[in-house]
Amino acid sequence: MKPDIAEAKLQIYNTLSRKKEVFEPLLAGRVGMYVCGPTVYGDAHLGHARPAVTFDLVYRFLTALGYKVRYVRNITDVGHLENDADEGEDKIARKARLEQLEPMEVVQHYTVRYHKNMDQLNVLRPSIEPHASGHIIEQIEMIKRILEKGYAYEVNGSVYFDVERYNQHYNYGVLSGRKVDELIANTRELAGQSEKRSSTDFALWKKAEPEHIMRWPSPWSEGFPGWHLECSAMGCKYLGNQFDIHGGGLDLLFPHHESEIAQSTVANGTNPVRYWMHNNMVTINGQKMGKSLGNAMSLDDIFTGSHPLLAQAYSPMTIRFFILQAHYRSTLDFGNEALQAAEKGLSRLTEAGKTLARLQSSQGAQPIGIAKLEQAAWEAMLDDFNSPVAIAQLFEAVRIINSIAEGHLQINQEELEIMRTFYQDFTCNILGLSDEGAAGNDESTIQGLMETILELRQEARSRKDFATSDKIRDRLGLLNIVVKDGKEGSSWQFKP
RNA sequence: GGUCCCGUGGCCGAGGGGCUAGGCACCGGUCUGCAAAACCGUCUACAGCGGUUCGACUCCGCUCGGGACCUCCA
The missing domain is CATH 3.40.50.620 (HUPs)
Incomplete structure (x- = not known):
């Protein structure tokens, strides 16, 4: 609370x-x-x-x-x-x-x-x-x-x-x-x-x-x-x-x-x-950033991946998440491995948010202890803005959300509501992490297109026409869209 | 040289005298037509050397290593 x-x-x-x-x-x-x-x-x-x-x-x-x-x-x-x-x-x-x-x-x-x-x-x-x-x-x-x-x-x-x-x-x-x-x-x-x-x-x-x-x-x-x-x-x-x-x-x-x-x-x-x-300051591969050291990179360099020290482009939200994963009074080292880890972690967090939105509560489900997680997150932030610890609580929530979606766990209505408030408060309002997956696109159109495509693919799969279903998945992959097949049907996301 | 800060597992990064951080990677498993995702599990840490303590990664001292400011660059 x-x-x-x-x-x-x-x-x-x-x-x-x-x-x-x-x-x-x-x-x-x-x-x-x-x-x-x-x-x-x-x-x-x-x-x-x-x-x-x-x-x-x-x-x-x-x-x-x-x-x-x-x-x-x-x-x-x-x-x-x-x-x-x-x-x-x-x-x-x-x-x-x-x-x-x-x-x-x-x-x-x-x-x-x-x-x-x-x-x-x-x-x-x-x-x-x-x-x-x-x-x-x-x-x-x-x-x-x-x-x-x-x-x-x-x-x-x-x-x-x-x-x-x-x-x-x-x-x-x-x-x-x-x-x-x-x-x-x-x-x-x-x-x-x-x-x-x-x-x-x-x-x-x-x-x-x-x-x-x-x-x-x-x-x-x-x-x-x-x-x-x-x-x-x-x-x-x-x-x-x-x-x-x-x-x-x-x-x-x-x-x-x-x-x-x-x-x-x-x-x-x-x-x-x-x-x-x-x-505290940032370092790049353990080194202070400076023009004389040749490792100075602008944010645009990072967002486009156009710096020789970068293995790839990193999205603004990845950078934001990466910064928040360290306490503000510690030095923070930018390295490709660490940034890639942040990118994947953020993706997991974001996807869990979507999963949470469609989660159903079960009557009489045993308490899981969501309020405790939320409490811990608030306490972390009250303790000199300890965002990494707050994020750790969110990942606990992610694990629970995914377990519920998998059917391994059930959640009652009361706790589901706490979970939604907790997730929303921290991810969006406090940490300021926005889902940039579809940024810059006409989202509703894409949603519609994707629904249609996935439906067709589902039909191909039901008649065991895997050549077609794989082709659809591969083509989408070229557009940086990942298809994920689950028990409840297929979903998709932009490749992080 | 002066003042101050830091050294945690393959990588990043919390923590704090005895109680699981977390993320990513790796390995094994579940699921799956395949794959991805997800879930379960395993593994592994506190720079070194002394000291204080019943007990230290956590406190103290020294050594080694890195960083910040006092110049520049941002």
């Missing part, structure tokens, strides 16, 4: 405390959640899929529990600096220059493609998807407040956050566990003459060099905001000075999130976030 949100003890691993904590929203029944979104200057890859799916799961589960969630995920379209802050080039500006486009053309192009990929993965759109470039004013206002409070300084039209001063009054390192002294000691002095007073300081505003094409006016110079600022400004604007959950990849922990905390704390006078959540 679905837990009541007033009673449910949702445990979230909070990076701030490095342990699981009981989740208590600031406002009863409501959750404000901010997640760092993509920098749109290239196609989405696995490194984008993991946080998107992870926080989609969080979003869906909070919603399933009954929370009203305002989910904000930004689009970074100002670009991070390509090199170090001194001679850096904006990633988007660089791409625009190379492709001879207006920067916003680059942004638009990749935003559209990102949305397409996310839709394919069945990742729900956030409640608000703000663009950094649309919030320059808010960012400038925030810088002003930080300057007023004396935690930033201006040099030659650029503004830097004074980490050492901040650290005297607060703790720069609460989140990442770093110590400012050690950071300074461990940082090589940059070759060029830095405008920064300390290597740990970071830019709030950068004056644009003449060749820099992305620029906005500000009190200090024509330039652009520093790369940590947008999240602070937009999080505050849409979720308030303090909100419940901030998510992102583990790679953003430092310096990005650490600096967000520092900026917001000074500007708004309060610690901005109650629960920090970080998803």
Whole structure:
């Protein structure tokens, strides 16, 4: 049974405390959640899929529990600096220059493609998807407040956050566990003459060099905001000075999130976030993904199988299922064997759903214990979103469903209803797994065609004309349709 | 070099001081005209070495191996 949100003890691993904590929203029944979104200057890859799916799961589960969630995920379209802050080039500006486009053309192009990929993965759109470039004013206002409070300084039209001063009054390192002294000691002095007073300081505003094409006016110079600022400004604007959950990849922990905390704390006078959540990284065949390693693959590469490391194409739902089969705080390794296993497992799960739909209950059947499975699945999700354990419960249900369909087991009406609710809640609503078997086709037409074909084949079989029945099956096989003969007649599915 | 994380069976991946994770593969069986699917069953694990404990894969230490961030790339 679905837990009541007033009673449910949702445990979230909070990076701030490095342990699981009981989740208590600031406002009863409501959750404000901010997640760092993509920098749109290239196609989405696995490194984008993991946080998107992870926080989609969080979003869906909070919603399933009954929370009203305002989910904000930004689009970074100002670009991070390509090199170090001194001679850096904006990633988007660089791409625009190379492709001879207006920067916003680059942004638009990749935003559209990102949305397409996310839709394919069945990742729900956030409640608000703000663009950094649309919030320059808010960012400038925030810088002003930080300057007023004396935690930033201006040099030659650029503004830097004074980490050492901040650290005297607060703790720069609460989140990442770093110590400012050690950071300074461990940082090589940059070759060029830095405008920064300390290597740990970071830019709030950068004056644009003449060749820099992305620029906005500000009190200090024509330039652009520093790369940590947008999240602070937009999080505050849409979720308030303090909100419940901030998510992102583990790679953003430092310096990005650490600096967000520092900026917001000074500007708004309060610690901005109650629960920090970080998803772990993905590897490919045990190796980190990176352009320099030659194993970077876009989601489209994966969906079409057009990467040399891939043995075949993997559907978006396979990728989603694969991601959900691991806990979000573990590293996840993409390999062909593992992906093929996920593909088959997902197919089994999906097929069982169809079987469940036509299952009949038997009067007076002994209890099987479906409620216990459902309970275990909810508890797994309440325990820091443990989707792999929830999925394990679903597979238990799959085994039971198939046994009933085989006639090895009987189920009473009450348990059948629990089973249907359980399956629907978890597979569709919480895990967000959609049946993509017939995606893009006119399903009812295909259903009709298939019924006819299978009927003809059945007739051939009844007169022992196996040459014909096999021919039909083989031809369908060429169309990636698998025919399965059972006691109750034949069924079919698209080859996974 | 600094800080932190991890090392589970053929592959992926949960778990946690004594109690079946799960998926995929493999093997045997049931069913089937054949096949697929499904069901049943078998098998196999906690990197190594010490320590704590009645008992450790689970806690502690060391060693080996891998990874993350502090550079880049995303």
